[in-house]
Structure formats: structure tokens, C-alpha cells
Amino acid sequence: MLSLHDVAVRLGELNGWVLEGNAIQKEYSFADFRQALTFVNAVGELAEQQNHHPDIMLRYNRVILTLSTHSAGGLTEKDFELARAIDAR
Amino acid sequence: MLSLHDVAVRLGELNGWVLEGNAIQKEYSFADFRQALTFVNAVGELAEQQNHHPDIMLRYNRVILTLSTHSAGGLTEKDFELARAIDAR
Numbered sequence: 001m002l003s004l005h006d007v008a009v010r011l012g013e014l015n016g017w018v019l020e021g022n023a024i025q026k027e028y029s030f031a032d033f034r035q036a037l038t039f040v041n042a043v044g045e046l047a048e049q050q051n052h053h054p055d056i057m058l059r060y061n062r063v064i065l066t067l068s069t070h071s072a073g074g075l076t077e078k079d080f081e082l083a084r085a086i087d088a089r
Numbered sequence: 090m091l092s093l094h095d096v097a098v099r100l101g102e103l104n105g106w107v108l109e110g111n112a113i114q115k116e117y118s119f120a121d122f123r124q125a126l127t128f129v130n131a132v133g134e135l136a137e138q139q140n141h142h143p144d145i146m147l148r149y150n151r152v153i154l155t156l157s158t159h160s161a162g163g164l165t166e167k168d169f170e171l172a173r174a175i176d177a178r
Contacts, residue, residue: 034137053122058145
């Protein structure tokens with residue numbers, strides 16, 4: 001598990017991700033439901049590639065991703081790798 | 090908006106949907122993330138066809154759908170039409 005210091009450093013390198021309890025979270029907005037669903041599928045592909053899956057909340061044109069490593073009880077490098085990959089897509 | 094009586098009648102005709110505040114909710118389980126994502130896409134197609142969109146929570150192999158008609162401040166026939174279509178797919 002990453003220290004709070006390491007989490008802060010990594011969060012500072014990302015855009016729009018916030019600390020939420022033991023997880024990091026980001027909300028995305030799209031023009032409509034279909035575009036939001038397309039994004040969810042792209043996130044799904046990255047999640048499968050990295051074998052690490054965010055919680056995905058899809059509410060019409062908005063998507064909220066929540067990342068944490070349940071097996072470690074907190075945030076790990078895997079969460080930040082996936083967050084970076086999602087935002088670099 | 091449907092009366093509580095009408096909601097109860099319609100809920101009784103469905104399987105696994107429960108009343109949750111002003112909404113109805115159902116949780117589905119799948120073998121893995123990919124199957125859960127396939128289900129989310131099928132729900133998305135039905136939602137677009139009916140122009141009525143559930144909140145969709147995807148957590149690895151589980152999907153929670155929450156339906157209500159925000160514009161009406163509660164449950165309407167549209168929610169039950171979509172619930173029936175999802176479970177008939």
C-alpha cells in the first residue's frame with residue numbers, strides 16, 4: 001500500500017482525480033449517454049489489460065470512476081497506473 | 090407518478106427488483122467483468138430505445154441498476170417498462 005505522501009505526489013501528477021476515503025475518484029462528463037457508454041467500454045478494455053477494475057458509476061452522460069486496491073486495503077501503484085492509462089487514452 | 094399501490098402491484102410482477110427510496114433497484118451477478126460489461130451494453134441499448142436511462146453501477150462482476158423518473162420525482166410506467174424489457178432480454 002502506498003503511503004499518504006506517495007498518494008499525494010501521484011495525485012498531484014494527475015488531473016481531476018481526488019482522494020475519497022481509501023480510493024481515488026474522478027467524474028467525467030459527456031455529450032450524451034452513448035458517448036458516456038463508449039467511454040465506459042474504453043475503460044473496461046484498459047481494466048482488462050491491467051487486470052485491475054475500477055468501480056464504474058454511469059448516470060446518463062456522467063461517469064464516476066473509483067479506484068482502490070481492495071486486496072491491499074488501500075491505494076497501490078496499480079490504481080495510479082490505471083488512472084494514468086485512462087486519462088492518456 | 091405512480092401511486093404506492095401501483096408500484097407494489099408492478100414490483101410483484103417482477104423478479105428481484107426492490108423499492109429503494111423513490112426508485113427501484115436490482116443487482117445482477119455475472120461470471121466476470123467482461124460478462125457484466127456485456128450486460129451493461131445490452132441495458133444501454135434498451136435504455137436508448139426507450140429514451141429512459143437507469144443509473145448503472147458496475148463493480149467487477151456485479152451490476153446494480155437503479156430506475157426512477159427524475160422529471161416526475163418518483164416512479165412512473167417508464168421505469169417498469171424498462172425493467173421488464175431488461176429482464177426479458
